[in-house]
Amino acid sequence: MFEKNVGGIDRIFRIVIGLALILGFFLNTESSLRWLYLIGFVPFLTGVFQTCLLYRVLGINTCPTPKG
DSSP states (O other): OOOOOOOTHHHHHHHHHHHHHHHHHHHOOSOTTGGGGGGGHHHHHHHHHTOOHHHHHHTOOOSOOOOO
């Protein structure tokens, strides 16, 4: 569907940060603004699916190119 443009360390970083923010949503039950932690789904999903709309707009590609 979409060309992959997220790879390597960038992908791992996005998944880890996304999971940390989502975990923060469940651990921080006192705050009325805890729903902001749900923004963690954005980096998590871009890391899992290896595609980022902002990277596409800016012409950035951190995914290694296949050698052929």
